[in-house]
Amino acid sequence: MTTPNTIAARARITAVTSGKGGVGKTFMAANLAAALTRRGERVLVLDADLGLANLDVVLNLHPKITLHDVFTGKAELEDAILPAPGGFSVLLAGSGLVEYSRLTPEVREQLLSVIDKVAPRFDRILLDTGAGISDVVLYAVSLASEVMVVATPEPTSLTDAYATIKVLAGQQHRRVIKLVVNQVSRLGEGRVIRGQLQQVVDRYVSNGTDTPLKLELLGEVPTDTAVRDAVQRRQLLLETLPGSAAAKAVGAIADKLIA
Amino acid sequence: MPVQSPPAYKPPTTLRLQTALQLLAQSGHMLPADAPQGSLPWLQAVIDGLCTLSSRDVLTGLSNRRQFELAIAREIDRVARAGEPALVLMADIDHFKRVNDTHGHAAGDEVIRAVAQSLQDCVRPMDTVARFGGEEFAIILPNCPPAFGHTVAERIRTKVQRRPVTVAPGIEVAITISIGGAFAPQWVRSSAPLWIERADQQLYRAKAEGRNRACLEQPTVLQVSPEEKGLLFGTSQFQDFE
Numbered sequence: 001m002t003t004p005n006t007i008a009a010r011a012r013i014t015a016v017t018s019g020k021g022g023v024g025k026t027f028m029a030a031n032l033a034a035a036l037t038r039r040g041e042r043v044l045v046l047d048a049d050l051g052l053a054n055l056d057v058v059l060n061l062h063p064k065i066t067l068h069d070v071f072t073g074k075a076e077l078e079d080a081i082l083p084a085p086g087g088f089s090v091l092l093a094g095s096g097l098v099e100y101s102r103l104t105p106e107v108r109e110q111l112l113s114v115i116d117k118v119a120p121r122f123d124r125i126l127l128d129t130g131a132g133i134s135d136v137v138l139y140a141v142s143l144a145s146e147v148m149v150v151a152t153p154e155p156t157s158l159t160d161a162y163a164t165i166k167v168l169a170g171q172q173h174r175r176v177i178k179l180v181v182n183q184v185s186r187l188g189e190g191r192v193i194r195g196q197l198q199q200v201v202d203r204y205v206s207n208g209t210d211t212p213l214k215l216e217l218l219g220e221v222p223t224d225t226a227v228r229d230a231v232q233r234r235q236l237l238l239e240t241l242p243g244s245a246a247a248k249a250v251g252a253i254a255d256k257l258i259a
Numbered sequence: 260m261p262v263q264s265p266p267a268y269k270p271p272t273t274l275r276l277q278t279a280l281q282l283l284a285q286s287g288h289m290l291p292a293d294a295p296q297g298s299l300p301w302l303q304a305v306i307d308g309l310c311t312l313s314s315r316d317v318l319t320g321l322s323n324r325r326q327f328e329l330a331i332a333r334e335i336d337r338v339a340r341a342g343e344p345a346l347v348l349m350a351d352i353d354h355f356k357r358v359n360d361t362h363g364h365a366a367g368d369e370v371i372r373a374v375a376q377s378l379q380d381c382v383r384p385m386d387t388v389a390r391f392g393g394e395e396f397a398i399i400l401p402n403c404p405p406a407f408g409h410t411v412a413e414r415i416r417t418k419v420q421r422r423p424v425t426v427a428p429g430i431e432v433a434i435t436i437s438i439g440g441a442f443a444p445q446w447v448r449s450s451a452p453l454w455i456e457r458a459d460q461q462l463y464r465a466k467a468e469g470r471n472r473a474c475l476e477q478p479t480v481l482q483v484s485p486e487e488k489g490l491l492f493g494t495s496q497f498q499d500f501e
Contacts, residue, residue, distance in 0.1 A: 135450070135453055155492060158491060158492075159483055159488060159491065162483060162487070162491060163482075163483050166483075196490075196491055196492075197491070199490060200487050200490045200491045203487075203490060204484075204486075204487050204490075
């Protein structure tokens with residue numbers, strides 16, 4: 001695995017990953033990008049879910065040019081960078097990328113070269129990775145200087161988040177992993193979950209190593225009907241219902257990410 | 260509605276089978292004597308024979324590269340679904356060029372055949388031993404726990420080392436092999452090229468460290484044990500939220 005920070009870049013590269021699918025990873029990446037944009041950052045969301053991209057669905061975009069076209073040499077990278085509703089930019093994978101769900105040396109190089117080219121023009125790149133811990137996901141995460149794991153309080157999500165954290169600690173020697181707990185049913189649940197995960201990490205992952213792994217809680221997002229409404233309308237929560245509890249929570253996460 | 264039976268098989272009036280039959284005869288493949296020539300069972304036997312021919316390596320009788328690609332794709336599917344550990348070993352004959360240069364290509368062929376036999380003798384019936392190319396072999400070991408990986412690789416390595424090959428009357432050549440191995444990542448769908456590449460990297464390591472040795476990639480432990488789950492979900496603090 002490539003060590004983090006191998007890219008000479010201006011942009012801070014943050015990978016958003018989850019282990020389990022359907023926990024709101026893409027929702028988080030898109031709305032966080034909007035929140036960071038409002039706070040003055042130039043943000044690019046790169047759909048690194050090469051096998052099963054759905055950032056375009058979340059943002060209701062119908063791109064004519066995607067990463068697929070760039071990878072196959074049919075289009076220039078410039079033309080694939082699209083403006084998104086929240087004022088940030090996106091690089092969409094495109095559904096034609098199914099063949100890239102397997103990590104070949106070419107995919108590795110292409111992804112690396114794309115990030116290298118865009119990095120100087122943004123303050124932050126959010127890598128929206130696929131679910132699971134496939135080669136592609138692990139590789140995409142390895143390109144990021146920081147990792148954010150999105151989990152819900154659901155046991156399967158927590159187990160998968162833990163498995164992901166464990167792999168990242170082992171393969172990429174991460175010392176800090178940021179945690180976002182989505183869909184909490186009460187205030188403080190995120191803190192409890194972070195504590196639980198940290199406890200297992202201390203016992204089974206950091207134990208015996210000289211590089212203990214610290215889980216840092218970026219924030220929690222409450223279960224909120226506003227989220228469902230926004231997702232169904234295929235709009236950004238921060239655009240349609242900025243006053244909702246979930247939108248405010250995402251804003252707080254952006255604040256903490258910048259700090 | 261009455262169930263329609265499929266149309267009866269009508270053999271075409273002429274089939275060009277001469278080359279196929281020649282190939283089968285040349286490789287010593289026997290067709291069933293009790294099936295009349297041109298009958299459906301006979302044709303099936305011809306097809307089966309051709310399939311076997313096209314999946315075997317001519318020199319060694321091992322699986323050939325084509326059969327290996329099929330087997331590894333199948334294994335990747337199985338691992339992704341069942342999460343069973345599986346190992347791929349790449350083995351390469353050390354200093355093979357020397358054998359060829361010193362004793363000739365026929366001797367080289369003999370060495371390749373002998374090593375192939377040694378590899379085949381060391382594995383289970385479910386394992387796939389293939390000639391990957393030249394003097395390189397690949398072995399797929401399904402359901403091979405990480406703890407056994409090194410033992411298997413060592414067994415193969417020592418087996419080859421202990422069996423000098425008679426390349427000509429009165430001429431014995433000592434042969435060693437280097438082995439590299441990598442486990443399929445559990446519950447992750449890998450790809451054949453990536454898996455082979457990882458095993459190949461270990462093979463390079465084995466060569467670089469002096470040959471006649473087996474190097475295996477240390478597998479990443481991805482599974483969450485019951486103890487870990489217990490600690491993750493079991494404490495009273497968490498139960499407040501259940």
